Amino acid sequence: MVVSLSTRLLNITIVSFCKAQQLQKAEVALIDAIRLGILPDVVTYNQLIDGYCRLVSLESGYDVVRRMCIAGIKPDSVTFNSLIARATHQNQLSRALDLFEEMFQWGVSPDLWSYNNLMHCLFKLGRPDDAYRVLNDIIVNDLSPSRATCNIMINGLCKNGYTNNALNYFRNLQRYGFVPGVMTYNILINGLCKARRLNAASRLLKELVESGQSPNAATYTTIMKSFFRFNKLEEGLAIFALMRSKGYTFDGFAYCTVSGALIKRGRLVEANDLMAQMTRDGIELDTLSYNTKINLRCREGKFEDAYQLLDELEKSGLECDVYTHSIIVDGMCKAGDLEGAQRHLQYMGSLGFKSTLVALNCIVNGLCKVGDVDRAMALFESMETRDDFTYAIIVHNLCKARRYKKASKILFSWVKSGLKVLRSCQRAVLDGLRDSGYITDAKKLQSKIWKARMLRY
DNA sequence: ATAGGGTTAG
Structure with a gap:
């Protein structure tokens, strides 16, 4: 009884050091405890493993697993989940699968957390079909999907371009008694906004409010951004005013987002006013706000001021x-x-x-x-x-210089790269070729692009 | 744990 109480105290100590990002001190506490005859248990090691995974690396976490095994303590699902979370967070799918394998070898069954992480990882890697297979695994293994599982599914479907499937899945869940929270609504609203389906998005926003819940900072930011994306500056500014009145502008992110939109449109005076207002509202400058201010000075052509801000940024202990x-x-x-x-x-x-x-x-x-x-x-x-921006810049400017042959070569390597190809660039090349008499070349290019796209899958 | 949010092209 005395020993287990001491172990509990040790665990409380370890977890608080891990939360304070002080792994050294956690290690010292562990050594001291062992010296006093207090034995660490699986919880002690799991906390340390989680700390190393979060703060250092997967390998350093795995080292603790080895130490734990040497100490004669068997890892459990919590142990593996910390490692899996880190691996999937870094999109290291094969590493995550190795961990699943190792888990089975220990006779430990993956739990809902393990599967949720794997699903999320597969969606991020653009493999929605495999993610869906994991959802089936969850059900086959008699685990019931949680709210997080549903959110990961809906978000993953949206991010992979299956907005309609996400919406259908959502409606089906509701039919089975699922009561969506603000996060679920936010995921769908964001997905619909990105898919340019603003009417559907605003219907969901209405539904969110009617369900008796309040939109939060993320909801408003999503909507504001989509107004900016569709060049509806005034509507976006109205949302910002609403956010301000509700106190959702505490961290300065909204100020910077709005300023960025203003700067992009050359409305530098208004952007300046807004940044000043942010300071008046007592919001401290962070790297993001400095970046926004530097951007502003650069666009005004005041490079000395920009460099001075850079200096100030570093002197205040922040990092560029x-x-x-x-x-x-x-x-x-x-x-x-x-x-x-x-x-x-x-x-x-x-x-x-x-x-x-x-x-x-x-x-x-x-x-x-x-x-x-x-x-x-x-x-x-x-x-x-290179990314899609690199290609877009080059192709667009080659077209502007009427160098269509060169542009068509680069456009083709763009398609082959698998990066997202801007339709406007593709059209500029094809139209350019045709208008300057290279009709056969235009046709050839079009069929080559078609074939390359088919071959990718 | 899972939603949003700053730089570049058109």
């Missing part, structure tokens, strides 16, 4: 991120200072930023805008990773 530098590189490109942009890109590299893709895209775009499509092409060819 990849956005900060991409914003500066883009700002210089937009101001026509390609040399400055290249210089800042190098600086960014020297700071150890691995992903310079967005900054490179900005420079490719900047080179095109000052009429140097050849240098833009050279940079494009030298890039080791």
Whole structure:
């Protein structure tokens, strides 16, 4: 009795150190306890494993599993769930499946958490069919899907383009007595907004309110963003005002989102006012707010001010991120200072930023805008990773320069890359080819694209 | 645990 009480105290100590992100101290507590003759149990180790998985890495968590086995304690489903959560969070599917296998070998059955994580991972990897198979596994294994399971299903279906299936699934669940919460509604509203089905989204919003629940910050942000996406600035601003009146603008994120939308449309004065208002409302600046302010100064052409903000950001103990530098590189490109942009890109590299893709895209775009499509092409060819933005910039500008043959080659490699292809770019190339007399080439390109798309699946 | 949210193209 005395021993088990001490173990409980040890566990409370360990979990609070893990929550405070102090693994060293948790380890010391464990050693001290053992020295006093207090024996750790499965809970002790599970807490430590979870801490290592969350704060350090999957491998470091797994090391604790080894220690636990040496100590003669058998892992349980909670042990594996921490490891599986970390693996699936990093989209390491095969690692997660290895853990399932190992779990079976220990004679431990996966529980609902294990399956939920696996489902989520499969959806993120764009494999909705396999995720659906996991849902079947849940039912076959006599586990009942939880609210989280349903949300993961609905979200996964939406994210993979099956908005209608998500909606049908949702309605079926309701028929079986499922009472959706705000999160479920948010997932669907977001899915419908992204699928440009605003009427269906607003019907669900109405349903949410009629169910006696209140929309939350996420609901409002989703709706506001979709207004901005469809260029309905005033409607978006009205939502922002509503958020403010309800106190959902406490973290400054909404301010920055609205400012970003204003900056994009060149309404710099209003963006300035808004950022000032944010300060007046007593919201502290974080990296995001600094980035927004830097973006604003760059667009105003005040690069000294932008650099001063950068300085201030670092002095206040915050850290610049990849956005900060991409914003500066883009700002210089937009101001026509390609040399400055290249210089800042190098600086960014020297700071150890691995992903310079967005900054490179900005420079490719900047080179095109000052009429140097050849240098833009050279940079494009030298890039080791490209995304849909990279291709869109190059293809669009080659078309603008009426270099349709080159554009059609790049468009084709774009299709083959599997990245999302902008319809406007594809049309520009095909129309361009036809209008300049290359009718056969246009037809050939079209059939090649068709075939490449078919071959992908 | 699972919803939203900042940089680049059109």
